[in-house]
Every structure is written in structure tokens, then in C-alpha cells.
Amino acid sequence: xxxxxxSDIKAVFERDxxxxxxxxxLLTYSGFHAVTIHRFSHFLYKLGLRTIPxxxxxxxxxxxxxxxxxxxxxxxxxxxxxxMGVVIGETTEIGDNVTIYQGVTLGGTxxxxxxxxxxxxxxxxxxxxxxxxxxxxxxxxxxxxxGSVVLRDVPENSTVVGIPGRIIQRKDEQPTPETQLxxxxxxxxxxxxxxxxxxxxxEIEERCRRHHGVQ
Numbered sequence: 001x002x003x004x005x006x007s008d009i010k011a012v013f014e015r016d017x018x019x020x021x022x023x024x025x026l027l028t029y030s031g032f033h034a035v036t037i038h039r040f041s042h043f044l045y046k047l048g049l050r051t052i053p054x055x056x057x058x059x060x061x062x063x064x065x066x067x068x069x070x071x072x073x074x075x076x077x078x079x080x081x082x083x084m085g086v087v088i089g090e091t092t093e094i095g096d097n098v099t100i101y102q103g104v105t106l107g108g109t110x111x112x113x114x115x116x117x118x119x120x121x122x123x124x125x126x127x128x129x130x131x132x133x134x135x136x137x138x139x140x141x142x143x144x145x146x147g148s149v150v151l152r153d154v155p156e157n158s159t160v161v162g163i164p165g166r167i168i169q170r171k172d173e174q175p176t177p178e179t180q181l182x183x184x185x186x187x188x189x190x191x192x193x194x195x196x197x198x199x200x201x202x203e204i205e206e207r208c209r210r211h212h213g214v215q
Contacts, residue, residue: 001039001040001043003076004039004076005036005039007076007077007096008032008035008036008076008077008078008079009022009025009032010077011077011078011079011097011099012025012029012031012032012079013025015079015081015099016079016081030063030064030065030066030080030082030083030084031064031066031079031080031081031082031083031086032080033060033063033064034060034064034066034068034080034083034086035068035074035078035080037056037057037059037060037064038057038060038068038070038072038074039074040056041053041054041056041057041060041070042070042071042072042073042074044056044070045070045071053070054069054070056070057069057070064083065083065084065085065086066080066083066084066085066086067086067087067088068086068088069088069089069090069092071090071091072088072089072090072091072092072093072094072106072117073092073093073094074088074094074098075094075095075096075097075098075122076096076097077096077097077098078094078097078098079098079099079100080099080100080101081099081100081101081102082101082102082128083102084102084103085102085103085104086100086102086103086104086105087104087105087106087107088106088117089106089107089108089116089117090116090117091114091115091116091117091135092106092117092118092119092120093117093118093119093120094106094120095120095121095122095123095124095140096122096123097122097123098120098122098123098124098125098126099124099125099126100125100126101126101127101128101129101130101146102128102129103128103129103130104126104127104128104129104130104131104132105130105131105132105133106118106120106126106132107131107132107133108133108134108135109133109134109151112135114135115135116134116135117134117135118132118133118134118135118136118137118138118150119135119136119137119138120132120138121137121138121139121140121141121142121156122140122141123140123141124138124139124140124141124142124143124144125142125143125144126138126143126144127143127144127145127146127147127148128146128147129146129147130144130145130146130147130148130149130150131148131149131150132144132150133149133150133151134151136150136151136152136153136154137153137154138150138153138154139153139154139155139156139157139158140156140157141156141157142154142155142156142157142158142159142160143158143159143160144160144161144165145159145160145161145162145165147163148160148161148162148163148165149162149163149164149165150164150165151164151165152164152165154167155167155170157170158170
């Protein structure tokens with residue numbers, strides 16, 4: 001468990017330029033607090049305990065605003081930035097070096113039994129307010145844009161935006177931490193559609209003017 005905690009601390013310094021020193025991280029980073037408490041409650045959960053781990057997770061929710069079910073499996077280098085309103089369900093599986101922002105929900109879609117929460121691959125970024133719902137898989141190196149609602153599997157190296165989430169970009173190269181955090185590089189499909197519609201409207205107007213001999 002201590003190897004995981006070291007990797008979580010390292011992730012904070014790699015992905016948050018506001019992190020100044022380890023004392024600050026240990027004392028003031030609610031995302032790190034929530035993940036650390038989860039690692040302990042998950043250890044107890046794997047021993048077959050249920051009530052005590054759930055009680056611990058509720059204490060963490062009260063103090064951090066982040067709810068992580070003790071049954072969730074979380075890999076190394078997990079970073080929750082800000083974190084208020086984050087919810088991670090019981091059967092969620094998260095790979096290594098994943099980053100999520102405030103308001104993210106990794107949840108279910110109903111009262112189904114068994115695996116009912118998402119599986120998140122390695123090196124995935126999930127933007128603020130995004131909802132990833134159901135027993136779906138988000139492939140390695142993918143990005144989920146802020147506010148998106150994802151209900152279907154996402155292939156590796158993809159960028160997803162919108163409600164419902166749509167794959168609007170795929171890349172073969174593996175992202176670096178710097179590009180992972182660049183929200184401004186996410187494409188805007190609505191803006192692109194509006195620009196296309198405006199261009200088509202101009203073309204129609206031009207054809208109408210030519211047809212009627214208007215200069």
C-alpha cells in the first residue's frame with residue numbers, strides 16, 4: 001500500500017503546478033486524503049469486512065466531499081484535482097496514472113447486479129463534471145471532456161465530448177502529462193457544426209443571388 005501512496009504523491013507534483021512541497025500536499029489536498037483513506041478501506045474490504053470500510057468511506061466523504069466506495073479498485077498514480085462532488089462506485093476499476101477533476105461520477109445506470117460501474121484504463125483524463133456510467137470500458141490514453149456523459153465503450157487514444165459522449169478524435173501517440181491537462185485542446189463539435197452550417201448558409205445565399213441576378 002505504501003508504494004501506491006508514494007505514486008499518488010508523485011502524481012500530485014507531476015500534474016498540479018500549484019503543489020509547492022510535500023507538507024502542503026499531506027495537509028491540504030483533499031483528493032490525496034480521499035485516495036489515501038480509500039486505500040486503507042479497500043484493504044479492509046478485501047479482507048471480507050463490509051460495514052467498517054463503508055463507515056470509513058463515509059467519514060472520508062464528510063471531510064473531503066469525495067465519495068469512493070471501498071470496493072472500487074484503483075491503480076497507482078491516481079490524482080483527483082480539487083475533487084468536490086466526485087463519486088466512484090463499488091465495481092469501478094481504475095488503471096494507473098489516471099486523473100479526474102471535480103464533479104466526476106463513475107457510476108451505474110440502474111439496479112443491475114454484478115459489474116455495473118466503469119473500467120478506466122491507464123493514463124486516462126476525465127474532465128470536470130463528466131459522467132461515465134455503466135459497465136463500460138474507457139481505453140488507455142483517452143480523454144473525456146468536461147461535462148460529457150459517456151454511456152458506451154471508448155477505444156484507446158480517443159477524445160470524447162458531449163451529451164451523450166461522442167468520439168471526435170483518435171490519436172495513436174501516447175499523451176504526456178502536459179497534454180493530458182490541456183483542456184483547451186479539446187475539440188468543440190458544436191462550434192464546428194455551427195461554423196459548417198454558417199458556411200453552407202452563405203453558399204446557399206450566394207447561389208440564390210446568382211440565380212436571381214443580384215449583384
